[in-house]
Amino acid sequence: MAEAEEPAEFSVSSGKTIPETVAFLAERMARNGYGILGTIDVQKTLKEKTGKDVGGMTVLDVCSPAHALEAIEKSDTGPLLLPCRLTLQQDGAKTKVSLLSPKLLVKMVGDTSLENMASAVESELRMILSGLEEEV
Numbered sequence: 252m253a254e255a256e257e258p259a260e261f262s263v264s265s266g267k268t269i270p271e272t273v274a275f276l277a278e279r280m281a282r283n284g285y286g287i288l289g290t291i292d293v294q295k296t297l298k299e300k301t302g303k304d305v306g307g308m309t310v311l312d313v314c315s316p317a318h319a320l321e322a323i324e325k326s327d328t329g330p331l332l333l334p335c336r337l338t339l340q341q342d343g344a345k346t347k348v349s350l351l352s353p354k355l356l357v358k359m360v361g362d363t364s365l366e367n368m369a370s371a372v373e374s375e376l377r378m379i380l381s382g383l384e385e386e387v
Contacts, residue, residue: 260273261373262349265383267339269307269339272346279379280313288312288334293375315375321368328362332369335376348383350376 265272277287293308314334322329334354340347353376357369 257352257354259352259355260349261352261377261380262347263380263383264342265348266344266348267346267383269309269341269346272339272348273309273311273379274313275377275383276313276348279382282380283315283316285313285315285379286377288314307339309339311337311339313337313376317373318368318372322365325364325368326362328360329385330367331360332365334357335372337376337380348380350380 265275265376267275268302273287291310291312293303293307293310294344297303312334313336319333322332336351337352338349338351339348350373353369353372354366357365
């Protein structure tokens, strides 16, 4: 029997605005050993650079220091996978938050030494993001 393909993206919807969602995620991440390393206001940047308005869109670079250290110590390709990236897109009155699968990224670079770490990161981030749906 062929192995079922896992989806590349995990997404949830929040009834919060983008800034409210960022604040919620920052608090949840801190409680779970993660942090937000950077915030990119894609809407603002593209408006300034191209004159086009793409609507509410923010990218968050997030990381767990413990997992980052593990990735760096285990493999030369580990740093290529850092940090994890979340996208937040305004969708009417909701905010869609998406994560590209860390497990898929590890498969793409072909480094089996990082599979367990990527699986843990994906599970932890999915749990954090799932908290947004509970808040709706």
